[in-house]
Amino acid sequence: MAAMNHSGYRMTVEGTAGEEASIRLAGRLALEDLRPLMAELRAIPERMKPRRIALDVSGVEYLDSAGALALIKMEILCGSLGIPFELLGVSEKDHGLLRLIDREAQLRPPLRPESERSDIVAKLGDRARRQYRDVLEIMSFVGELVAALAFCLAHPRTVRWEEVKFYMKRAGADGLPIVALISLLLGLIMAFMSSLQLKQFGANLYVANLVTIAMVRELGPIMTAILVAGRSGSAFAAEIGTMVVNDEVNALVTMGFDPVRFLAVPKVLAAMIVVPILTVYADVFAMLGGLIVGVTGLDLTAFTYIQQTKASIRVFDFATSLAKAVVFAMLISGIGCQRGFQVRGGAEGVGTSTTSAVVSAIFLIIVADSAFAIMLHYVRQ
């Protein structure tokens, strides 16, 4: 009655509507043609409303599991419609394949629904609970870290100084070029932009004050901290996170090491040492940037610019700048290590933690800086 040609298989259907339908399949019943094959097969019971269906596959040269699935689906469909179905001419080899496919499994629903869809209240609650747990975890980590640092202070020989040196190089020396470059450009930009305004009042000389005060009091520590968070905070989180995933942290625990003291303390100590130094470099390079603009664009001599810089800076500002840097260093390295220890699951967990380490570090830096700004305002008076 109907003969159709496709790239892989040939199908002929014979019989009259309401009576027996006999279908012949030949050629390749494979994944590529699954879509038309299943559509054509499914249409037959509907179109012909037969009392019986016989499907002859003796002409099939190649049958893969997708083709076998189509045959079994047809059988299941006929079963549900109450039409007797017969499969004829199955070769020995294809029989083995058909036997492999579990008919029952095709009908069974998944053990778990596709996605646990939850309403907004449940989501909110879940989120809040997770946030709460996160705060608890951070607090307990802070406790552990402080205890470990105090222990190391009392027993300096237990600190792995080799590791500290390694991370000082990683976070400090290796980070210097980018810190220097960004600070230099920052100094240049600040000096250039402010000079456009100050020129109008003949206050060229105060460019030096502006650059110095802005950099030493605020921007130096913050810029350095953000760069270190991006370079090293993320690296700490990824390193510890990968160790957690590979059971290396568990190995440390079973060998009797305290993971916080063993892994986090060297990183935190290294950061506390190098971030203030990097901050000093950042200040100096920004002043250098200002100096370049001052000498080339504002007709100042290098000597005057330096004198003005020296006059504008106070030891108090410089000292608080370094204190800020130490606090930022603790926050960055602490949160980096904490996020690392928090990793669960595999590669994806490491990625999430690394991102979270940087975001949380930057957030904490800004919060701490605000606190410093208010505190120092009253101290200065």
Place this chain on the structure above:
Amino acid sequence: MAPPGTEPVIIVEGLTARYGEVTILQDVSFEVRRGERFMILGGSGCGKSTLLKHMIGLLRPHAGRVIINGIDITRADEGTLHRVRSRLGVLFQADALFGSMSLAENVALPLAEYTDLPPELIREIVRMKLGLVNLAGYENHMPSELSGGMRKRAGLARAMALDPMFLFFDEPWAGLDPVTAAELDILIRSLNEGTGTTMVFVTQELASIFSLAQRVIMLHRDVKGIIARGAPQELRASSTDPRVNHFFNRRAD
């Protein structure tokens, strides 16, 4: 078409593998026949996994050829290699399931990439594939929620998603308990007999070698190549090479 079991479908010819200056394999030649269960054996560090990586085109050899289904994959361009790879399934030692995706998404990934089937049909195929490895119903579970044996089977379902002509197994029994390993043996045998897929294993699991392998080759570090080939039962019974003998009888050198 030649009867199953005689026609060579993978031919490795004079393969020399090097990492930098270090030669791992020197002039290795063998062939795998259609539909058979073929095993590459040898102690640690003999180059089994390196050989497997060359056979699936992950590494290019220093010298020699690997011919899969008539195509020399060592000289094939990216497009040809891509086409050959779509006919290969690989089960990696650490199952290599994507941890962020459910089992159904893992299995559906190659289907969505290589075919233009609509999502409902893909879902049907995924369900069938998971049924093949006795994981029906686990569509929406995450890999981290499953036991080691179940993850292995899920990896196998993903490797078989496109009805590959060849399945490669890298140490599939590593880390499985004896019962689970025996179950995996039964599953692999029934899949091999049912689908006629050619299967190549890299392993040192004696029990599974004897229960599954039809032919084996054995590699050894010292010769950087093959020291024995044949059926494992014969090698155990009649090999005069002490290295082969010790391996099959689990004795220290």
